[in-house]
């Protein structure tokens with residue numbers, strides 16, 4: 367007998383982190399990579415907005431909450447946590463809830479860092495963390511808004527999961 371078709375579920379995630387103030391410098395971690403010479407992002411964790419948006423899209427698709435409910439800032443173990451660590455844990459939670467992950471697509475919005483030269487490196491690391499393809503694109507906001515003024519970085523993500 368033909369098995370019933372599993373209808374895929376989509377999810378969405380969005381995250382923003384401000385650049386750290388100059389008197390409290392931090393390294394930049396974004397899309398699972400360190401970016402030497404670039405201004406770091408503020409946050410309880412390492413501020414990796416790309417990894418956070420990807421994790422939130424996975425939680426959204428699987429109905430397993432969001433970043434705050436799974437990794438709240440009241441949890442000292444997540445202080446300075448890397449985005450890749452959070453993404454690995456997010457994928458584990460999603461699979462434990464009975465889903466397989468199809469893919470995750472993320473777009474970062476910001477002037478810097480110039481992302482394209484390291485896109486493949488980032489996609490390899492993030493795909494390894496999720497255990498499914500993660501693609502990342504980048505755009506500026508044409509000089510407009512907080513990303514255009516260089517105050518921070520935004521990332522938006524979608525994910526597809528299937529109940530197994």
Ligand SMILES: Nc1ccn([C@@H]2O[C@H](COP(=O)(O)O)[C@@H](O)[C@H]2O)c(=O)n1
Nearest residue numbers: 476477478479480481482504505506507
């Ligand atoms: N941080 C960024 C932003 C953009 N790119 C690349 O530049 C292309 C053009 O960006 P526009 O915002 O002017 O459309 C974009 O498609 C990316 O390939 C980048 O590498 N890093």
Ligand SMILES: C[C@@]1(CO)OP(=O)(O)OP(=O)(O)OC[C@H]1O
Nearest residue numbers: 409410411433434437438439444
């Ligand atoms: C990741 C967490 C937890 O360390 O902290 P932040 O680095 O501040 O990141 P954010 O995207 O604001 O939200 C979720 C938090 O729970």
